[in-house]
Amino acid sequence: MRIASTEIYDDFQRKLITGFFRPGSKLKPSSLQGAYGCSANTVRDVLLRLSRVGLVEFEMQRGFRAREASPQRRSDIARFRILLEQTGAALSIENGDLEWEVKLSAAHHKLVHVERQMDRSERSQEEVEVWSDAEREFHETLISRCDSPVLRETYANIYVQFRQQIVFQERNFEGDFYKVIIREHQSIVDAALARNTEACKQAIYDHVKRNL
Amino acid sequence: MRIASTEIYDDFQRKLITGFFRPGSKLKPSSLQGAYGCSANTVRDVLLRLSRVGLVEFEMQRGFRAREASPQRRSDIARFRILLEQTGAALSIENGDLEWEVKLSAAHHKLVHVERQMDRSERSQEEVEVWSDAEREFHETLISRCDSPVLRETYANIYVQFRQQIVFQERNFEGDFYKVIIREHQSIVDAALARNTEACKQAIYDHVKRNL
DNA sequence: AAACAATAAAATTTCAAAATTTTCAAAATT
DNA sequence: AATTTTGAAAATTTTGAAATTTTATTGTTT
Structure with missing residues (x-):
């Protein structure tokens, strides 16, 4: 059989981020096993690995x-995300070379493209995931030249936890949501490429503050 | 049989932090199993849980x-630790009440006591661990009123990774090492209790900067 | 009715072995 | 000589079931 757990891992991650597995709900290897045609232990293995990212909580026995998920936790994560992203972006502005500018600009271009589509048409589950990937890619590129593996690793974990928290925020997709988001991303990328650290920090704050 | 994995987990953690397991060395469940009288799968389980803390690296297959461990990584972690501790301390200074002051002062008192002993006598492996625990307790109390679970959780992980990095720094225990450390901790606690945020941040930086 | 104890059911942890994949060294090919 | 292929050994992943622990249920006592 193929490397089962990679697929199971991805599927679980998706279901956690999209709220298919409700926050706080119990994840029982013995129950989940059946749906994936694998043993309970394989599920356990996958869940242990997901707890590394912080999407799953594990307590011995x-x-x-x-x-x-809760407003408090969402706010906490948002605050922490701002700290990490501001720090990472400031360092990238300092260290980043032409290659960084090119990558950032490319990631932003792609993101805008996706967001314009989202703004026009209805959003299917799958399209939201495409957008989510493009968004993560943009933000991770922004901090990519902080030259701190540990900051980037932590940011990656916090980002998915952030997604997990906001998925049940219903008010997300109303009206001109994407128009606003497009402007916010534009502010971030403009400040970053202009090497304006303070403006970039402010733009990051403005982008995330609705979740505080 | 007793809950094997808790003891194995603690033992592994200790061996990782004290450098018994050399940084970068392979940790093979099949080999380690024998020494603990458990199955390879139990070792795997423990190692997956340790990878959550960041002490162990895991790659599928x-x-x-x-x-x-490397000077680069040590420096990276030191930098990140400074960021987290400065942020956490600043928030604690803002939010902390009398209870926080009491706890911080108590943790500091205990730490000084241990450090004075360390300065007098020779340091056994066990004594270093007692000191390490007291030090962690002090720093975690310092940031304990940041009111951000996610910051505290991340700090806890970074702290043990920091220990893992510096264990092979031989120059540690020479001459008046503990005299210097005592002064540094004093500066931190003084600034914190005086609610002097900037001085506290500076003291934290001065305390960790030798590892940058 | 509330608190406690005993028991049954369910879930978690552990095991030992089978299946799969990776690693490594020797042989074959370019 | 360098690269590629091959095959055996080693390591990792997965399994299914046994041992252990937790949780839920029922019955008993205060």
Whole structure:
């Protein structure tokens, strides 16, 4: 059989981020096993790996749970995300060379393209995931020249936890949501490419502050 | 049989932080199993959980390694630790009440006591661990009123990774090392209790900067 | 009715072995 | 001589079931 757990891992991650597994709900290897045609232990293995990212909570002898979601936790994560992204962006502005500018500009271009589409048509589950990937790619590129593996690693984890928290925020996709988002991303990329650290920090704050 | 993996987990963590498992070295469940009288799968389980803390590196189909150590990585972690601790301390200074002051002062008192002993006598492996625990307790109390679970959780992980990095820094225990450390901790606690945010940030930086 | 104890059911952890994949060294090919 | 292929050994992943622990249920006592 093919490397089962990679696929199971990806599927679980998706279901956690999209809220298919409700925050706080119990994840029982013995129950989930059947749906994937693998043993309970393989599920356990996958869940242990997901707890590394912070999407799953693990307590010895108590099993696994999808990470709890609450306004407090969302706000906490948002605050932390701002700290990491501001720091990473400031360092990237300092260290980044032409290659960084090119990559950032490319990631932004792609993101805008996706967001314009989102603004026009209805959003299917799949399209939202495409957007989510492009968004992550943009933000990770922004901080990519902070030259701190540990900051980038932490940011990656926080980003997915952030997604997990905001998925049940219903008010997301109303009216001109994407128009606003497009402007916010534009502000960030403009400040970054202009090497204006303070403006970039402010733009990052403005982008995330609705989740505080 | 007793909950094996808790003890194995603690033992592994200790061996990783104290450098018994050399940074970068392969950790093979099949080999380690024998020494603990458990199955390879239990070792795997423990190692997956340790990879959550960042002490162990895991790559699918490639197994486990003690996290790599290098001057670059040490510096990176030190930098990140400063960011987290400065942020956490600043927030604690803002939010902390009398109870926080009491706890911080108590943790500092205990730490000084241990450090004075260390300065007098020779340092056994066990004594260093007692000191290390007291030090962690002090720094975690310092940031304990940042009111950000995610910051505290990240700090806890970074702290142990920091220990893992500096264990092979031989020049540690020479001469008046502990005298210097005592002064540094004093500066931190003084600034914190005086609610002097900027001085506290500076003291944190001065305390960690030798590892940059 | 509330608190406690005993028991049954469910879930988690652990094991030992089978299946799969990677690694490494020797042989074959370019 | 360098690269590629091959095959055996080693390591990792997965399994299915046994051992252990937690949780839920029922019955008993205060």
